[in-house]
Amino acid sequence: MASTIRVRAILNGDITDVQTLIQHPMDTGLVKDAKGEIIPARYIQQLSFEHNGKAVFLADWGTAVSKDPYVKFAFKGAAKGDELKVSWVDNLGATDSLTAKIQ
């Protein structure tokens, strides 16, 4: 199954701009479906980014992060072609990860 993670990591100067879009429902557990039943909570809790084994960014998310979540940040000290490992885990323990190349 294609990864749920889309990453764009672009180096300009010594700063790498990173944008990520993740395919995930981010259900809050507070919403009812058409039949009136509560849709159980299912949301990404932690999203981590690693460059050369060093954590460059770690997100702790609650239920207020939008569906198909998006986050953008930047970090220094990477070179073109380096690898950026992105991985998430949700409240039910599901996970996914992807290694992207810095353009």
Place this chain on the structure above:
Amino acid sequence: MTGSLATRRLILKGVGAVALIGLGQVSFEASFGLMPALAAANDKYPDDAFKQKNAADAIKALYGRDHEASDKVKLDAPEIAENGGVVPIAVTTSLPDVTSISFVVSENPFALAASYHIPDGTVPAVANRLKMAKTCNVIALVESGGKLYSATKEVKVTVGGCGG
């Protein structure tokens, strides 16, 4: 790469944490000012903070201290959200030594929306898309040099359309 400086900082923090844990159980309420800052720095998911209903409790649970408004924290959020489900919110700051950035949506069912760890070498700026239950204040929090700064902006949220 500021290797030596970076590693020194990491070691210092590591030693600090070990020493404190070594002192035996440190309960949150009686914690020293320093401990919560480390809590924000370690990688454990701040479950308690995310469970708090209102903004003040959430911030206390996450950072354990008050925040002071600072014009060095630039919060970028719309006047009227085009849709409460997808509100683009971003923060940038010129404050030094930023270790953590968080977003609080004051009147959401659970006020703390997102919290980000900013390791050394990462630019202190984040953009994300958050859900907002209704019109209320969005607070961006920036932990810099162990102190907590913030910027607040009201974002109007309502449903669209004729109503059907």
Place this chain on the structure above:
Amino acid sequence: MSVVMKNFTFAVIMLAGSVGPSLAASEADFKAAFAAADAAEKEGGRLRNQWTTTEAALSTAKKAAETGNFDQALRSAQEAEALAKASIVQATSEQQRWKDMEIH
């Protein structure tokens, strides 16, 4: 009078005229009113111009009748008929009036 005011009065007249006082309604009263409402709504369907509120009133009437509450059922059926008739008037009058709004 601006178009919006016309809409407003147009809808109010349609509704106010239909809800008359009635003693405890019997099932027969309800059945007659429901049949009339249903026929009007079918005509609205033929003109491809039904209202969601008519459908809602019809289903409320049916549900009220099922629970034996014929007062409510009759009122809802009468309202459904009024709404259905209004949608028919709207469809027929618009067959010419749409040109008023056309860009030239």
Place this chain on the structure above:
Amino acid sequence: MRTRPTLSILTAALALCALIGASSPAALAIDAVDPAADAKAFRDFFVKKFPQVKFEDFVNGPYSMNEDMRKQWKDKEQFPPYEFALEAGKEMFSKPFKNGKHYADCFENGGIGVRQTYPTFDEKEGQVITLELALNRCREVNGEQPYSYVKDEMAQLTAYMAFTSRGKPFDIKIPNDPRALEAYENGKRYFYTRRGQLNFSCASCHVQNPGERIRAEVLAPAFGILNAMPIYRSEWSGMGTTSRRFTTCNSQIRGVPLEPQSLEYRDLEYYLSYVSNGLPISGPGARP
């Protein structure tokens, strides 16, 4: 179950939408059907009413009308929410049917860069063929089940086909065939006819009040309103096709929607696309 609408809810709803100033532009009843003249008048009306909006920008709907909304849109467009649907559509478009054929075999130029020519008028059948109808027909001809017209797979396929036509101007043709003129006129009539208990036509909102707000939403101008289809709407938190947009608009004004891709909707899409000729395709789009 909808509660019984009392008089008060009705008046509240009317008052709520009464904030729409309804001034109808000067209108002469010309009976002869002249699509070319209509299209020119349609374009001039919007260009004159919104001189500050660049011509191509009309395809961006509410975002061409309001600065605050435009900024939020620009943020979203950096990594748009329709990204997944677009990729899924591209993959589906290349996957062969069970009988080995592809969607590409049903369309000119393999279906790449042709969206701007749809809807077309089929002179054999004497009716309007929209892109969505053509896609489902292609599936049925190749022994596959048709897709729902309102979202999911249909939205993904049309998202990809629209993407391959980005920037190409709408190029809708009305052949010299009385049935085509009738279909065009039928679409125009639907566009201007008031419907639903709130008694609005498409024009009440999208001709008389673009740029105004209905609560949180800013109304898009009718000129170029279909150029971004299919769209990812935050309100639906998902993709939607032109069919989904038409049916939801109907229920917003308390009109019972017709079946997706029924004659009226196809003719409406024919009319709306024709009068937007010249404006570039910008689909798939993101909307509030």
